[in-house]
Amino acid sequence: MDKAKALPSYLLQRYQGWKATGYAENQSWYRRLASEGQHPRAMVISCCDSRVHVTSIFGADQGEFFIHRNIANLVPPYQPDGNQHGTSAAIEYAVTALKVAHVIVLGHSSCGGVAGCAAMCRGEAPELEKKDSFVGRWMDILRPTFDSVSSIKDKREQERQLEKLAVVTSLENLMTFPWLKEAVDKDELSLHGLWTDIGEGGLEHYLPELGAFEPV
Template identity: 75%
Template sequence: MEFAKPLPSYLVQRYHGWKATTYSENRTWYRRLATEGQRPRAMVISCCDSRVHVTSIFGADQGEFFIHRNIANLVPPYEPDGDHHGTSAAVEYAVTVLKVAHLIVLGHSQCGGVQGCADMCKGKAPQLEVKESFVGRWMDILRPKYDLVADIAEETEQLRQLERHAVVASLENLMTFPFVREAVDDNSLSLHGLWTDIGEGGLQCFDPETGKFDVV
């Protein structure tokens, strides 16, 4: 397996620093997590974007969140077709096995995936239109929501609104999963839609009554 290379030295150094400090100071807690298993109270579906640091935003420790990341924090609709569904599998495990009490979809500002979806809808991203584009086909999940922002003239505001619609689309699609709907209906699971402004550190929460995102 010649294509696999040793870990870069800076990461090796960071690991040893973590092992000597954070791990060493919390050894009992880590061993407890290992032996007793995980019992997260919430699942968070967030974007792959490296600037979105879920545990830092909420000051969470290991074991608190079951986290799944993908491009633009999207959840596809329920489609049990036998193909590979990483996001759907993560949702199923969190809800049916871990029995999390909260399922959070976290969107963010300056999302490259959402930008790609907007560019596709405007005919500006032919590379994403081809069948072989994994990103393009994934962003097809969000594509129907573009019509809701197409008339917004200011591009930045259009993108911010589409980012929020990505969160709402995921919440809507989550409810197409029978086991999610069942858990929501019996009040053992609650869904939450959030959007964070990376530059300002802001956080907004979706209000289903008004259809708007309110400052937390």
């Protein structure tokens, strides 16, 4: 591979600053993490969106969360078909190897992936309909739920509700993984659905008994 380049200077400067302060001040903690391995209490499945920073939201330190990020924080249904499944592999490792106690799905406002799904469902994104669109085919996971919000005339509100349905869809799909369902049924694992408003800093959690999200 001859196309890779050295880091840009601004990233090098940031690393050097962290090594001299953040790392130096917590060197023993980092060495303990390295020697004893990771023991996170929770797995977080969140969006790739650069504005979503789950460790900041919860004030988490290194080693607390096992984090997997993908477009629109989606979980596909259990499908052991021999293909490569990055999200499913991360879930398997978290649940069966790390034995996390919680799996959290974190959705957010102004999600570009969800907006793309809504546009595709409205017939406004032909580029996402193409077979070679990785984003489009990934958003097919959420596509069946669009009917639930299709009657909402305001596009922004429609997409906001679809963002929350993305979280619920992922929670439902998590339960199709047999070893995860077994852990939930034995009360060894709990599932949580969250949605955060980026601009307002708000956080809502999904309450199954209400079938809705409520502020925490």
